[in-house]
Amino acid sequence: MADDHAHPDDPEHGSELSEMDVRVRALETILTEKGYIDPAALDKVVEMYETRIGPHIGGRLVARAWTDPEFKRRLLADATEAANSLGSSDPISSHLIAVENTPQVHNLVVCTLCSCYPWSVLGLPPVWYKSAPYRSRAIIDPKGVLADFGVALPPETEIRIWDSTAETRFLVLPMRPAGTESWSEEQLTALVTRDSMVGTGLPKSPAEVAR
Amino acid sequence: MTNSIHDMGGMHGFGPVEAEPDEPPFHEKWEGRVLAMQRAMGFIGLWTIDAGRASLEALPPLDYLRSSYYRRWFLGLERRLVSHRLIGEEEIAAGRSLRPGIRLNRKLTASDAEHPPLTNFERPAPGPARFKKGDQVRAKNINPATHTRLPRYARGKTGTVEAVRGCHVFPDTAALGAGDDPQWLYTVVFSGRELWGDEADPAVKVSIEAFEPYLLPA
Numbered sequence: 001m002a003d004d005h006a007h008p009d010d011p012e013h014g015s016e017l018s019e020m021d022v023r024v025r026a027l028e029t030i031l032t033e034k035g036y037i038d039p040a041a042l043d044k045v046v047e048m049y050e051t052r053i054g055p056h057i058g059g060r061l062v063a064r065a066w067t068d069p070e071f072k073r074r075l076l077a078d079a080t081e082a083a084n085s086l087g088s089s090d091p092i093s094s095h096l097i098a099v100e101n102t103p104q105v106h107n108l109v110v111c112t113l114c115s116c117y118p119w120s121v122l123g124l125p126p127v128w129y130k131s132a133p134y135r136s137r138a139i140i141d142p143k144g145v146l147a148d149f150g151v152a153l154p155p156e157t158e159i160r161i162w163d164s165t166a167e168t169r170f171l172v173l174p175m176r177p178a179g180t181e182s183w184s185e186e187q188l189t190a191l192v193t194r195d196s197m198v199g200t201g202l203p204k205s206p207a208e209v210a211r
Numbered sequence: 212m213t214n215s216i217h218d219m220g221g222m223h224g225f226g227p228v229e230a231e232p233d234e235p236p237f238h239e240k241w242e243g244r245v246l247a248m249q250r251a252m253g254f255i256g257l258w259t260i261d262a263g264r265a266s267l268e269a270l271p272p273l274d275y276l277r278s279s280y281y282r283r284w285f286l287g288l289e290r291r292l293v294s295h296r297l298i299g300e301e302e303i304a305a306g307r308s309l310r311p312g313i314r315l316n317r318k319l320t321a322s323d324a325e326h327p328p329l330t331n332f333e334r335p336a337p338g339p340a341r342f343k344k345g346d347q348v349r350a351k352n353i354n355p356a357t358h359t360r361l362p363r364y365a366r367g368k369t370g371t372v373e374a375v376r377g378c379h380v381f382p383d384t385a386a387l388g389a390g391d392d393p394q395w396l397y398t399v400v401f402s403g404r405e406l407w408g409d410e411a412d413p414a415v416k417v418s419i420e421a422f423e424p425y426l427l428p429a
Binding site: 022024026028033036037040042044045048049112114115130133134135138140142143158160161162166168 | 234
């Protein structure tokens, strides 16, 4: 089971899988036989991230903040407290910080040292967030990174990058799209994308969801 | 390992960011099992999250770069299991347990998995904070051979304290298994030009979350 079976050509996914399948199964067998783990508990962890914990949790916070000024104030003051006040059955991680996009400032979240990400409100981080291109470039060429996502901002807009170097976790509160003044909180949740809460995207426009 | 490949902020040459439309939670079944094993073994409490990160940073740079995220986690977990004598190399080679496990205090159940305990890294402050919002600070030039969360690109650079985040477990100490050693944590913001030079885009600002031992008055 040496590491030299790894294929360097496709580092993020793909070619190493059959080898990894064997190695991971073997380790699970060893740990189960030793009594350290319960495979049913492992099933539950996987199920939680496949079905329950995802960007819809953050989307709910954003849509509420767009429609309820008092909630927005609380979210920006203490996002963990505000998120837990909505009564979700899944707890929100401690030290969650919401940062607000405005016409003057666009926020972008990264973890250059590993892949810290607000799992409790966005679910599992996508592969690109954990990749070397994003981690290396977000802080030195954020406009280039935004261009990779098809996002262009006015040149005078300040771009503020938050490098998640401690256990604090950042959630971007994007700007409410124009033309949604009469929309309900529930309708607005459909406009909030995962990337808009990381800062690599903008919320959908009403025209995009109508399509 | 401080100055290793994981500290990649500001490097060139990795190419464009490629997002995958409608990306699934896991691309292969084993990835979910690795995440879950990591959770279950972490739950036992034999190592800190910082020790876990340190074990990934200790991977040889070429292994780090050519491994996917979950493969890295798997390699780090194997290392930790062996170094804590929970399993042996010969058992990994055999693909099965060759002797009884050691007694552990806790074991993750399905119910624990469904209601994970909240991890809170904030701790009572041993003393007053040295800095306040608006203070100018300089990040120290440190190069420890052990774990740190002060990235290379910020070392020696001058920035402004934007927020005081409370007193938190200090990763540099916790990674060594030497206790929480609580330290004040600050959001420190740097201009793009301070970090990247006069040619940098004046519209860019970068903040790090900096523990007090990383900072000096500027």
